[in-house]
Amino acid sequence: MSVRPSAEADPVLGAAEAAGTPSRTGWRKAWPFLLILAITAAVPLAGNDYWTLIATRAAIYWVLVSGLNLIIGFAGQLAIGYVALLLVGAYTTSVLASGNLGFALPSFAALGAAGAFGAVVGVIVGLPALRLRTFYFAITTLGFATIVTQIALAWQDVTGGGVGIVGPEMPAPFDSRIGFFVLCLAAASLCTWMTLNVAASRHGRALVAVRDADVAAEAVGISKPRLLVSIFLFAGAVAAIAGGLFASLQTYITPDAFTFELSLLFFIAVLIGGRGSVLGPLLGTIILTILPEFAAPLAAWAAFLYAALLLVIVLVVPGGIADLLDVASRRPLPPERAIMPRPAALATLLETPAGKPASEPMVLKGIELSFGALKAVDGVDLVIEPGTVHGLIGPNGSGKTTTLNVVSGYYRPQAGSARIGGCELLAEPPEARARLGIARTFQTPRIVGEASVIENVMIGGTVLGHATLAEALLALPRHRADEVRLREDARLALRAVGLEGLDEVRASRLQHSELRFMEIARALMVRPAFLLLDEPAAGLSTQEIKRLGALVSDVAARGTGVLLVEHHADLIFDICHHVTVLNLGQVLAAGTPAEIRTHKEVVSAYLGA
Amino acid sequence: MLYSILTSGLAVGAVYALIGVTYNTMFSTSRVMSFTAGQLGMLGGVLGSLFTLRLGIPWPLGLLLTLACCALIGIVTEFVAVRPVLKSLDQHLYVLSTLAVALMIQQFTAIMWSTEPQPFPRLLGGIGQDLLDEKFWLPVVTCAAVIVGLELLYRRTILGHAFLAVAEDNFAARALGLPERQLRVMAYALAGAIGALAGYSGGQLLLAFFANGPHLNFYGFIPVALGGLGNNRGAVVGGLALGLFQQTANFVVGGIFASVAVFTIFIVVLLIAPQGLLGSATARRV
Numbered sequence: 001m002s003v004r005p006s007a008e009a010d011p012v013l014g015a016a017e018a019a020g021t022p023s024r025t026g027w028r029k030a031w032p033f034l035l036i037l038a039i040t041a042a043v044p045l046a047g048n049d050y051w052t053l054i055a056t057r058a059a060i061y062w063v064l065v066s067g068l069n070l071i072i073g074f075a076g077q078l079a080i081g082y083v084a085l086l087l088v089g090a091y092t093t094s095v096l097a098s099g100n101l102g103f104a105l106p107s108f109a110a111l112g113a114a115g116a117f118g119a120v121v122g123v124i125v126g127l128p129a130l131r132l133r134t135f136y137f138a139i140t141t142l143g144f145a146t147i148v149t150q151i152a153l154a155w156q157d158v159t160g161g162g163v164g165i166v167g168p169e170m171p172a173p174f175d176s177r178i179g180f181f182v183l184c185l186a187a188a189s190l191c192t193w194m195t196l197n198v199a200a201s202r203h204g205r206a207l208v209a210v211r212d213a214d215v216a217a218e219a220v221g222i223s224k225p226r227l228l229v230s231i232f233l234f235a236g237a238v239a240a241i242a243g244g245l246f247a248s249l250q251t252y253i254t255p256d257a258f259t260f261e262l263s264l265l266f267f268i269a270v271l272i273g274g275r276g277s278v279l280g281p282l283l284g285t286i287i288l289t290i291l292p293e294f295a296a297p298l299a300a301w302a303a304f305l306y307a308a309l310l311l312v313i314v315l316v317v318p319g320g321i322a323d324l325l326d327v328a329s330r331r332p333l334p335p336e337r338a339i340m341p342r343p344a345a346l347a348t349l350l351e352t353p354a355g356k357p358a359s360e361p362m363v364l365k366g367i368e369l370s371f372g373a374l375k376a377v378d379g380v381d382l383v384i385e386p387g388t389v390h391g392l393i394g395p396n397g398s399g400k401t402t403t404l405n406v407v408s409g410y411y412r413p414q415a416g417s418a419r420i421g422g423c424e425l426l427a428e429p430p431e432a433r434a435r436l437g438i439a440r441t442f443q444t445p446r447i448v449g450e451a452s453v454i455e456n457v458m459i460g461g462t463v464l465g466h467a468t469l470a471e472a473l474l475a476l477p478r479h480r481a482d483e484v485r486l487r488e489d490a491r492l493a494l495r496a497v498g499l500e501g502l503d504e505v506r507a508s509r510l511q512h513s514e515l516r517f518m519e520i521a522r523a524l525m526v527r528p529a530f531l532l533l534d535e536p537a538a539g540l541s542t543q544e545i546k547r548l549g550a551l552v553s554d555v556a557a558r559g560t561g562v563l564l565v566e567h568h569a570d571l572i573f574d575i576c577h578h579v580t581v582l583n584l585g586q587v588l589a590a591g592t593p594a595e596i597r598t599h600k601e602v603v604s605a606y607l608g609a
Numbered sequence: 610m611l612y613s614i615l616t617s618g619l620a621v622g623a624v625y626a627l628i629g630v631t632y633n634t635m636f637s638t639s640r641v642m643s644f645t646a647g648q649l650g651m652l653g654g655v656l657g658s659l660f661t662l663r664l665g666i667p668w669p670l671g672l673l674l675t676l677a678c679c680a681l682i683g684i685v686t687e688f689v690a691v692r693p694v695l696k697s698l699d700q701h702l703y704v705l706s707t708l709a710v711a712l713m714i715q716q717f718t719a720i721m722w723s724t725e726p727q728p729f730p731r732l733l734g735g736i737g738q739d740l741l742d743e744k745f746w747l748p749v750v751t752c753a754a755v756i757v758g759l760e761l762l763y764r765r766t767i768l769g770h771a772f773l774a775v776a777e778d779n780f781a782a783r784a785l786g787l788p789e790r791q792l793r794v795m796a797y798a799l800a801g802a803i804g805a806l807a808g809y810s811g812g813q814l815l816l817a818f819f820a821n822g823p824h825l826n827f828y829g830f831i832p833v834a835l836g837g838l839g840n841n842r843g844a845v846v847g848g849l850a851l852g853l854f855q856q857t858a859n860f861v862v863g864g865i866f867a868s869v870a871v872f873t874i875f876i877v878v879l880l881i882a883p884q885g886l887l888g889s890a891t892a893r894r895v
Contacts (some may be wrong), residue, residue, distance in 0.1 A: 078704055128876055131883045134701040135642040136834060138708075143827050143872050154865040159685075262825070272707065300720055305710035314705045315693050479743065 028565060032279055033192060036286070041521045044178050052181050056249060058289040059184040064242035065269050066191035067235030069281045071272045074204060075231060076211030077129045079137040081145030083263035085236055088121050088242020088251050089114045090167070091152055091159055097168035101156055107168040111244040115237040122236015123229055128267060130225050145263055152255040164254035169246035185246055191238055194473045198234075201472035201479060202458070202465040202486065207231065208448050209275055209459045217448035221463035223435030230469045238359065249449060261303045263288075268310050274320025276450055283321050294412050329506045337501075339517050341545055341551040343493035350527055350558045361385045362423035362530050362561060367406055367416035376402045377413065378585035383578075384530060384561040389552060389592070391572040392565045394582035395606055399444060400565045403582070404532050407563070408440055409433055420529070434463045437529030439522075441536055445515040449508030453499065453518055456507045457490040460525030462490075486525075493521040497551060513540045520551070537568045549575045569607060573597060581606060614856045620745040620814055623752035626652070628829025629809030629836070629844030631753060634800035635683075637776035637839050638793040639695065641703045644711035645686050647826025649679050649801055652714070653808020654729055655722050658817035659695065663729040668732050675809055676802045677853020681803025686710055687794050717773060719819040729812035744813035751810035755803055756845060774798060776839065828855075831875050837885035866870075 012298055041056040064086060071077050095101060096110035105113065127141045152159045159165060173179040199202045209217040210224050217224065217354065241420075269271045269288050273280030279478050292302045315478045338354060364382040368375070379400040384390045392400050405411045407418055409430035417424040423436065433439075439460070447456050465486065467479035494503060497517040510518065516536055523531055533552070537545045545568060553575045556562050566572050573593040574580060580590040631646040647783040647794035656678055660671030690706035733743050775792050783789045808821070808827075815821050831851050836843020851871070858867035870882075 076701075078701065080708070128880065131880050133883075135661075135704050136879065136883075138704050139827060139830050140876060142823065146823070146827070147869055147872050150865045150868060246865070301716070303722070304713055304716035307709045308714060311690070311706060311709035311713070314709065315700050318702060 001402055017548075024512050029196075033196075033282070033542055036399050037185075037189060038280065044181060049177060051176055053249075054289065054293060055182050056177075058180045058286050059181070060189045060242050060249060061266065061269070061289055062201070062243045062285045063191050064239045065266050065285045066188075066195045066278070067238040068266055068427060069270050069273070069278065070198060070204075070207065070231050071196060071235050072267065073201070073254060073273065073275045073277065073281060074207040074211065074274070077128075077228070078134050078267075078268050079126070080138050081125075081141035081143070081263050082239060082258075082266050083258050083260065084125060084141070084145040084148040085118055085122060085239035086246060086262065087148050087152060087255070087258040089240025089248035089491075090250075090258070091117045091165070091243075092117050092240065094247045094253060095158055099168055099514070100160075102163070107170050107248070109368055111241055114240045114244045118240020119233040119237040120600075122232045122234075124238065125236070126228060126232035128212060129228060129232075131491045140218050145260065149255045152258075156388055156416045159427070160254075162254060163257075164252055166487045167249070167251050167253055168244060170248055171394050180248065184249075187241065187245065190283065192278065197479070198469065198472050199276075199278055200483065201467070202482060203230070203469050203472050205225065205448075205451065205459050207456055208451055210464075211275075212448045212450065213446040216408070216442065216522075217408075217431040219440050219528070220354030220460050221431050223431050229478065234469065234473065237513040264306050264310075268306050268313075271310065272320050274322030277320070277322030279325070280320050280322030280429045292373060296592050305353070308488065309384070328504075329540075330494055333505060335500075339498040339514060339547060340500070341498035341517075341547055342495045342500070343550075345556050346524075346551070346554055346558070349489065349492040349496050349524060350539060355470060359386060361406075362418065362420045362425075362563075364403070364407070364418045365429040367403065367413045367418065369402060369411055369413040375585050377406065379416075380582065380585070380587055382563075382580055382587075384563050385577075386529065386561045387556055387559050388577035389556045389562040389564055391573050391576035391579040392582065393567070393569070393572055393579060393606065394565060394588070396603070398582040399585040401534055404440070404534055404563065404565055404587075407438070407532060434526050437526065438532065438589035439526050439530075440525070440532035441516070441519040441523055441534055443534045443538070444518050445512075447507050447515055447518065449506070451507055452504050453507050453510065454487065454490050454494065454503040456518060457493050457521045457525060460493075460522030461489055461539055463485045463526060480533075490521070491565055493524045497521040498547065513544050516540065517551075519547075523533075524555070528560055530563065532554060532563045532565075535567065536564070537566055537571050546560065579607075610817040610860060614853070616745045617814075618853035618856035619849060620748045620852070621855065622849035623748035624766065624807050624811035624825070624848075625817070625828045625832055625851055626752050626845045626848025627748070627755060627803060627810075627831035628825050630759070630841050630846050631800045631804040631807065632829060633834045633839050633841055634759075634796055634803060635667070635691075635846055636833075638779075638789075638796040639687075639691055639770060640693075641691050642830075642833075642838075643686060643691070644716065644826060645682070645690075645705040645707055646800070646804055646829055647824065648711045648714040649682065649804025650808040650811075650825040651718065651822040652679055652813055653805035653810075654812040654817040654821060655718055655727075655819065656805070656810075657728050657809045657812050658729045659722070662728065667842065668730060668851055671730075672809060679801040679805035680798040681801065683712070683797040683804075684794055685800070686801075689796035691793075691797070691812065692790075704853040715819055717823045718822075722817070722819060724819060726816040726818035727771075729815075729817050733885070748807075748814070751806050752845065752848075755806060756841065759841060768795075774833065829870075831871070833867050833885075834875070834879055835885050840885075843885065847862070 023338040040055055044052045066081050068079065071079050083299060093110045096105045096113055097107050098104065107216045125141060125144050155162055155308055169175060170180055174183045206222045206227055208223060210227065221501040237487035250257060261298065265288050269284035270281045273284035296307065313320060362384040365381045367377050380403055390505055392403065394400055402411065406413050407425065409428060412426065418438065424600055467482050472479045490504065494500060497520050499514060499517055499521065507518065537548055540548060549571050552562055564576065576593055579596045581588040581596060583605050590603050612764055628646050628650050631649060632642060635641060635643045653675060656675040657671060660666045660674050661668045690710045691703060693708050694702040763773055771787050772794055774787060775789055779789055828851065832844045832847030836847040855867055858870045
């Protein structure tokens with residue numbers, strides 16, 4: 001499974017097939033990779049040493065790009081100067097193997113040490129991404145690439161300065177041209193397999209969520225810093241190992257070998273390939289490695305051509321190769337489809353052991369929040385009882401969504417408290433909410449358009465997974481168990497909200513109303529004790545609003561406390577057990593729907609006669 | 610020694626500040642940070658040398674031609690790399706498109722001009738010597754003139770007011786009937802000319818060298834990042850401070866470790882204050 005919908009994304013079959021034939025789908029996803037592996041492995045048979053060399057180089061580049069792809073293609077962090085990691089790996093391996101430090105390690109030990117050091121450097125290079133925005137991060141990686149080259153030049157005792165240093169020699173049987181080629185190909189295959197595993201794990205989905213819907217990612221409990229650091233570790237390690245192999249291939253390295261052109265090649269290979277894909281960047285790497293060989297007279301113009309290619313890709317096919325290959329997403333969806341929530345599926349989903357029915361109410365007391373001179377929320381008290389629907393209504397700008405955002409942790413109020421039992425919510429960061437059993441939807445659906453519907457829903461269950469990134473890389477049993485369970489849950493959640501049959505469709509192709517229900521499915525993944533809905537009925541048809549009402553009532557009936565911010569008075573009075581009316585940041589009235597409907601001030605301020 | 614740190618520091622600092630102003634001028638009307646800023650500075654030096662030393666055109670005319678060429682490149686950048694991706698500003702495609710254009714400019718220069726640093730002509734000759742040499746005071750004077758000029762433009766002219774309106778809120782500006790697109794094109798042309806002035810006035814210090822582009826990109830960005838996006842005064846203060854710091858580090862610990870020091874401090878400061886030392890708070894996310 002990749003982040004893109006698979007070839008068999010027939011919406012009707014998709015549901016029927018269920019967990020039916022994993023081996024068949026596995027094969028369908030694997031064949032392009034196996035084909036590339038077979039073709040590459042056959043290159044030495046041509047008997048041309050030069051082409052074996054090119055194939056070896058492509059394999060080494062891919063080892064680096066596979067990790068970089070997780071950073072650029074999945075997490076969306078524009079790391080431009082990744083040649084720095086190649087250099088660090090190349091020099092670490094060469095220096096350790098050469099004995100410049102007074103001792104000499106065996107080549108493979110040096111390669112391993114380079115990997116470990118590369119992981120650390122990878123984190124250092126990546127660290128600014130945790131705080132800085134795109135352009136800033138791009139330029140810091142660029143600065144890093146320059147600095148590292150200058151250090152390699154200046155630190156003559158160890159690196160040999162401008163004169164350079166001998167690359168590590170691999171032990172037999174990897175010392176021959178073919179032997180080394182096989183080694184690099186094996187490393188490249190291993191990296192492909194590992195990154196495919198990550199792409200299909202909760203970590204891979206979380207990376208994409210951080211890229212395309214960072215606020216939603218926080219709400220489902222994804223910790224961006226932890227996630228990115230673990231990816232930087234991995235990408236740094238494989239890049240440095242690629243560097244060691246590169247040094248061995250070159251047999252002799254100087255700082256000049258690590259041109260910015262090379263950095264550009266890595267960067268553009270990912271972008272040509274397309275975001276959120278493994279196959280695309282793999283093809284991109286191969287194409288860019290071979291390209292200059294076919295255009296020998298243009299060798300001097302290589303960097304210019306890469307840059308021109310980058311411009312064309314950005315302007316013409318921002319989706320890259322992966323987008324062109326993605327035939328399934330161009331198949332039409334059934335035009336007459338209705339959202340049909342299934343209470344039975346909801347019951348099964350919410351009855352599973354992971355669910356922790358709320359036993360204590362959520363209590364908001366005296367919340368005050370002002371933006372400058374504007375008091376957005378001015379002393380709001382609110383109690384959400386488990387198993388009930390609590391409506392929050394009021395005119396525009398009365399502080400409804402702001403209150404919701406306080407509960408979600410996006411705003412820190414100047415005064416007040418929000419507790420569930422003994423737990424003070426306001427002391428916790430936004431990403432702690434999912435673990436505390438609080439889930440939410442957004443006024444404008446925040447989704448990953450490029451991922452399939454089911455993957456979007458699975459993002460909601462991120463905190464339910466147990467496997468670490470390392471386990472996911474190696475597809476260890478815990479990771480596989482996570483995936484099976486999350487997928488099964490997501491399928492149930494989709495049926496519960498009535499989006500059956502759309503599992504494998506790209507989320508960007510859904511209608512607005514379907515996205516609203518998809519967000520609810522995502523929120524249900526954690527079996528929330530409290531569910532916060534921010535204008536879920538906006539943009540829905542009358543029919544759909546009815547079904548939404550029934551769905552929300554069902555969810556509440558199973559023990560979840562629902563906080564519903566809404567403008568549709570009918571929906572509010574139909575399904576709410578309590579209603580709080582806000583006006584100018586203050587509670588204007590609170591009570592049962594019947595009391596509110598006849599409350600004089602509410603009628604004059606908001607409902608109208 | 611103190612004196613020479615001061616003069617050379619202020620001189621390179623003024624060049625960095627001008628590149629910072631180039632970034633800001635493009636940013637203000639388009640919300641785009643363009644990688645072409647440093648390349649414009651590089652071209653200021655290369656074109657200046659090309660027109661005056663290689664083609665023998667008198668320098669005042671050469672300067673005008675240089676400014677015109679860079680303004681044109683600014684306009685081309687706007688059409689090729691900025692306008693098409695403005696619709697999806699949140700996807701940050703502009704980082705890639707402007708990087709692509711910047712690299713094309715750089716590679717084209719490397720192949721057509723030279724990959725070695727080439728001399729830049731002396732302009733005034735006789736005025737000042739040693740530490741008061743024109744190569745030290747030209748950038749400072751140019752920087753001051755550009756800042757004063759921009760202030761006058763923004764405060765005194767209707768065009769400047771229009772720029773400010775677009776920078777403040779381009780939807781509102783469009784609703785008022787301001788020709789937002791034309792203003793953006795003009796801002797890019799202006800940025801091209803400012804970038805050219807940076808490279809031209811610093812030509813005798815930095816020489817006519819194709820690789821000045823990425824160097825200026827980085828060192829010109831630091832004052833912007835520290836001073837806050839779109840803040841020209843912040844860019845000037847930051848640029849001069851950076852120049853002085855860099856030259857001091859150069860004298861004290863040597864060139865390579867000076868760049869390491871600059872880089873480290875830059876990262877640390879940004880991590881502490883991502884909005885810059887003089888910048889404003891982030892926009893609302895939810």
